[in-house]
Amino acid sequence: MEVYLDNGATTKPREEVINIMVKSMRENYGNPSSMHRKGVEVEKLLKKARRQVAKALGADERDIYFTSGGTESNNMAILGALEGNRRRGNHIITTKIEHPSVLNVFKSLEEKGYEVSYIDVGKNGVINIEEFKNSLRDDTVLISIMYVNNEVGTLQPIDNIISIIKGMKKKPLIHVDAIQAFGKIDFNVNKLKVDLMSISGHKIHGPKGIGALYVRKGTKLKSIFFGGSQEQGLRSGTENVPGILGLGAAAESVKKNLKTNTSKMIHLKTILLKAIKNKIEDIKINGSDLEGSAPHILNISFEGIRGEVLLHSLEQEGIYISTGSACSSKKKKVFSHVLKEMGLTDNQMEGAIRFSISHENTEDEIEYTIEKLVDIVGKLRKVIGRR
Ligand SMILES: Cc1ncc(COP(=O)(O)O)c(C=O)c1O
Known part of the structure; x- marks a missing residue:
């Protein structure tokens, strides 16, 4: 056995994910930026996938940006938010148990001069909420916290964190790494009121090397990539069409089931x-x-x-x-x-x-x-x- x-x-990718990806490589191989029919048909398929992902997250489809996976979504969210909000402050918060795709970004930011608070967790793997409250400052620009820890599965009190920062005069931005939560926890980005959220395809029976970043409308985010301005200028590079279509199908299934x-x-x-x-x-x-x-x-x-x-x-x-x-x-x-x-x-x-x-x-x-x-x-x- x-x-x-x-x-x-x-x-393991779902059968329908594999089928849609193969079909996309065999038939819908056009570049979505092309003006001819081959491009336009793919652009339509991308739109559908964006809608599927948006619906699964409870987001507006214009707030979904496709990336090359969870790692890139996390990097884009953190680095892009800080670039876009340079004048707001120099203090950022995360936890000590983040995935390396968040933790190592914070370490590099610390080397560049950002002041970082790394919040401790208790024996159960849940952050110390008092320590979090005390770490908040007027110049806190960004908080990045995972929803579900990938190693031990503990849930962080995202709701509680959001209600704490809601009362602040200068509310920091909040990014949630939801890569292990998507498809396992019932949430809705609109209700949750996060500013940025990362998801990844291969954790939900979708393809590897594809993910998405949710960016709440009005969030100032600068691109960390320079190129052909795909994905509303936030993530340049010809789209991974098979991956995106596979992610769309996987997200729809996750939402439905x-x-x-x-x-x-x-x-x-x-x-x-x-x-x-x-x-x-x-x-x-x-x-x-x-x-x-x-x-x-x-x-x-x-x-x-x-x-x-x-x-x-x-x-x-x-x-x-x-x-x-x-x-x-x-x-x-x-x-x-x-x-x-x-x-x-x-x-x-x-x-x-x-x-x-x-x-x-x-x-x-x-x-x-x-x-x-x-x-x-x-x-x-x-x-x-x-x-
Ligand atoms: C919590 C968490 N964040 C980020 C990632 C990175 O995602 P990806 O493998 O899509 O780059 C993972 C993958 O293991 C994860 O579990």
């Missing part, structure tokens, strides 16, 4: 979590387990076992999981900055693995995973003489 439980790293997909994920996560708690001793759930957590991510430390060994043992049985985030898991001996900030010991960090579920997984797959996991953990612990 093959069980793919690494959907936080990436997901949000309730059924999330309840399926919660159901599977509950089965997995309960069985692990009941059948395996000396474990630690990292972050919140069900409440306060996204429906697809479950991060657990198995005491005395290295996550990497567990990963490869499960792989032998056809089960694919991850240790921490995909991006950091290949850098040997570098512990996850997220788990570190949550106060885990070196052993707990070393023993951490992440299961990330999709609505496409089945109960049988979860039962098979539990059976193999219990067996492997038992064997590995016997080898190291723990039991």
